[in-house]
Amino acid sequence: MRPEEGIVDGGTLILIDGEGFMSGTVVTLGGFRCESVKILSSRQLTCVTPKHEVGWVNVQITRPDFVKAILISGFQFVPRPAPVITSLHAAGSTKAEGPETGGQVLIFLGQHFVEEAEARLDGMKCISSYLISPSELECVTPAHAPSVVDALLTNPDGQTTSLSKAYTYVKVVKPPPAIMKVYVKGTVDSTTGPAKGGQELVIEGKDFQTGAVALLDKNQCSTTTVVSSTEISCITPAHAQGVVRVTVTNPDTQMAFLENAYTYFLDPSFKSIDAYVLPKCVKCHVKDYFKGSYASYDDIINGGHVVKGDPTQSKMYLRVSDPNAPMPPASDPALSQEEVRAIYDWILGGAQNN
Numbered sequence: 518m519r520p521e522e523g524i525v526d527g528g529t530l531i532l533i534d535g536e537g538f539m540s541g542t543v544v545t546l547g548g549f550r551c552e553s554v555k556i557l558s559s560r561q562l563t564c565v566t567p568k569h570e571v572g573w574v575n576v577q578i579t580r581p582d583f584v585k586a587i588l589i590s591g592f593q594f595v596p597r598p599a600p601v602i603t604s605l606h607a608a609g610s611t612k613a614e615g616p617e618t619g620g621q622v623l624i625f626l627g628q629h630f631v632e633e634a635e636a637r638l639d640g641m642k643c644i645s646s647y648l649i650s651p652s653e654l655e656c657v658t659p660a661h662a663p664s665v666v667d668a669l670l671t672n673p674d675g676q677t678t679s680l681s682k683a684y685t686y687v688k689v690v691k692p693p694p695a696i697m698k699v700y701v702k703g704t705v706d707s708t709t710g711p712a713k714g715g716q717e718l719v720i721e722g723k724d725f726q727t728g729a730v731a732l733l734d735k736n737q738c739s740t741t742t743v744v745s746s747t748e749i750s751c752i753t754p755a756h757a758q759g760v761v762r763v764t765v766t767n768p769d770t771q772m773a774f775l776e777n778a779y780t781y782f783l784d785p786s787f788k789s790i791d792a793y794v795l796p797k798c799v800k801c802h803v804k805d806y807f808k809g810s811y812a813s814y815d816d817i818i819n820g821g822h823v824v825k826g827d828p829t830q831s832k833m834y835l836r837v838s839d840p841n842a843p844m845p846p847a848s849d850p851a852l853s854q855e856e857v858r859a860i861y862d863w864i865l866g867g868a869q870n871n
């Protein structure tokens with residue numbers, strides 16, 4: 518078994534060597550199911566550890582024919598390590614500086630951040646702290662007099678980390694920008710567009726300065742044009758499907774943002790499907806493994822799962838839309854209706870490599 522230990526939060530990928538493994542084999546650690554079991558061969562499998570409290574646990578393997586094997590104290594759950602802050606930067610910028618008035622979206626980079634971790638600048642709580650991943654946390658800065666300040670982060674278990682002189686509050690003289698409305702150019706109030714990007718958005722507001730930068734979530738607009746102090750034009754960057762925030766940052770670091778301002782939908786092009794759907798298949802359907810590879814366009818077409826122009830004859834569509842034998846299998850998160858629809862439309866449109 519490798520590795521023989523992992524943290525209490527789970528999520529550690531472990532490899533188990535043995536004999537007689539078969540499809541449908543269940544693995545438990547201290548009675549909790551090890552997730553995403555993948556049988557690599559009859560002698561080797563991998564799975565992802567569940568959450569568990571600190572301590573050694575037995576590893577039990579149960580086959581569908583109820584034959585069991587137990588490894589006593591085979592795995593140890595260890596405490597979560599203390600968090601570490603490595604650097605900070607403002608959203609959409611590489612700089613760790615922002616306005617004395619606060620209200621800037623600031624990203625903390627580091628390790629071992631957890632849900633409900635609390636971030637501070639010079640002892641003052643961020644207006645909001647939001648965990649993006651164990652290595653990334655978003656803080657909306659509190660106001661503070663111009664100076665260089667320390668950053669601090671505390672996990673809910675009390676473990677703490679700090680980074681000295683991590684962020685600079687700068688003096689501002691101009692008024693902060695504000696966003697009033699975002700819409701697709703040429704429409705009255707449409708706020709949706711394709712995941713591949715390339716759509717022109719109008720951002721209406723006030724006090725935009727020349728040189729301002731616009732972002733959709735973390736991605737910079739492919740082009741930002743400040744038309745006037747009240748209007749910015751943004752060509753949308755590619756982005757995963759979903760609802761995003763629009764941010765405008767003036768050169769003096771003052772920032773405005775509007776939550777839920779724009780929605781990316783999944784367009785039925787191979788590019789979108791490749792970027793957003795196939796990673797959920799390739800996990801299992803890799804080259805020379807399982808029934809058909811989803812690793813590339815050619816693999817999919819040559820694998821015979823797609824009949825160009827006819828989704829109802831295409832195994833790929835039939836299985837992702839089959840409630841009784843869905844793909845991905847029930848052990849994995851299901852595709853959204855929108856993703857299934859994009860596969861349908863892509864195949865109907867001739868399954869082009871577009």
Ligand code: HEC
Nearest residue numbers: 797798800801802807808822832833836837844845846849
């Ligand atoms: C957790 C692993 C896993 C994931 C993720 C997964 N599959 Fe599968 N898939 C399998 C297994 C195992 C089989 C063979 C057993 C079966 O048909 O149910 C299979 C079978 C299939 C088949 C039938 C092939 C045939 O020859 O009949 C299709 C089509 C398919 N998968 C498509 C997909 C697509 C598309 C995705 C992503 C949206 C996906 N799968 C995600 C494991 C997976």
